Amino acid sequence: MVSKYLAIYNEIMSKIENGRIECNTKLPSENDLMREYNVSRDTIRKALNLLEQNGYIQKIKGKGSFVLDINKFDFLVSGLTSFKELSEKIGVKSNTIVKELELIRPDKFLMNQLKVSKDDVIWKVVRVREIGDKKIILDKDFLNKKFVPLLTRDICENSIFEYIENDLGLKISFAKKEITVQQATEEDKNYLDLENYNVIVVVKNYIYLDDMSLFQYTESRHRPDRFKFVDFARRNC
């Protein structure tokens, strides 16, 4: 069961994304929307607040809610979108090659990153992402077997994310992301079409479940010229 305010959020959001509500126009007032959807004002406000947080609209006191045009062409790499969701959204031909898929014991680095002990068993997945025939991204995922008992080549070629959320029913709630630039390693050079670049953009992802348990650590290594991170931020309070 989807809540009312989420349903309203999704409806307005897709109208904005499809252009059925034009940019820089004014949304109906909260009172109008109340009547339109037959809900209370609070429910409308929850939906509008979500739209505002995610950069779709800007509310101005005394005036109304206005549609922004920021999300239009820039795909936001921010948030928790997966590679599959992303490449589908921007409609670019892409391909995933699974290089490694195995169960390992964590070394010191991993014990620290994943906060596990040496007796835990960890899935290690190494994948190369091809975008337009070039090997651009090297993804290294580490998942605690406690949460994900089984992983197959098929799942990894499709989307680990989808498998976890849909099939396993685990709820991902938040992530911490860290972006740095490092010297390219031999592994990077072997697996990717790095051309003459000797540095690589490293995106570290720490992914947490609903119950606050850290269950996945991911390192995404991007060829620098093909990397772009877009973020939408609101000034706090």
Add this chain to the structure above:
Amino acid sequence: MVSKYLAIYNEIMSKIENGRIECNTKLPSENDLMREYNVSRDTIRKALNLLEQNGYIQKIKGKGSFVLDINKFDFLVSGLTSFKELSEKIGVKSNTIVKELELIRPDKFLMNQLKVSKDDVIWKVVRVREIGDKKIILDKDFLNKKFVPLLTRDICENSIFEYIENDLGLKISFAKKEITVQQATEEDKNYLDLENYNVIVVVKNYIYLDDMSLFQYTESRHRPDRFKFVDFARRNC
């Protein structure tokens, strides 16, 4: 006048930051907090939602609200924090050198970025940021004179941000940030201590006011080994 929920948010937030509320402990329940602060449940919930959005707590249905330890040591470069706020927060000795400060007419690139016409007048500010005696960051700011009539060397050495918010009373509401990696230019090499790096991390910032007008475009060019971007993201809905 600060709203009640913001006051409560700030109080709990600073308790968490100071460690007066320990990590991984449970906050009082919403009902307890209602009584503690003598407000309605909705007001408490607004405060807690803000804390959750900003990564301070995680709410779990049926259990309670738990304090996260993510913000502890990582300074978040995400959001809209300015260089001055940031360097004060992490307590590193830093210095700003103003290289250029002048009024210009926009060229094609700027007209596009700032969405202004060729008759507008634009402040151009170029600053070098020293961190621990090394020139690490090159900041190029472009501000529409329509919004900021006067800029001085003093203001630029201190914080343009503070001046705009405190002295001019303009309200910054949101920003779009874009991170890419580019070849270092001659200007980068001249102004910065780049050592042997020939690439540079470029952070483009589009800053908007309360009324949705784009009033500042900023390019922050970082030496790659000293760049780190940390982001906290919640899975949408």
Add this chain to the structure above:
DNA sequence: TAGTGGTCTAGACCACGTG
């Protein structure tokens, strides 16, 4: 003055987790 969004309240019912 009328309309807008921002805040706050009091009360209701639900779904989830624990004992």
Add this chain to the structure above:
DNA sequence: ACGTGGTCTAGACCACTAA
């Protein structure tokens, strides 16, 4: 059975914008 957070309602007052 109980306490927790999640949703929804109806009504109130305020501050801001516009005509």
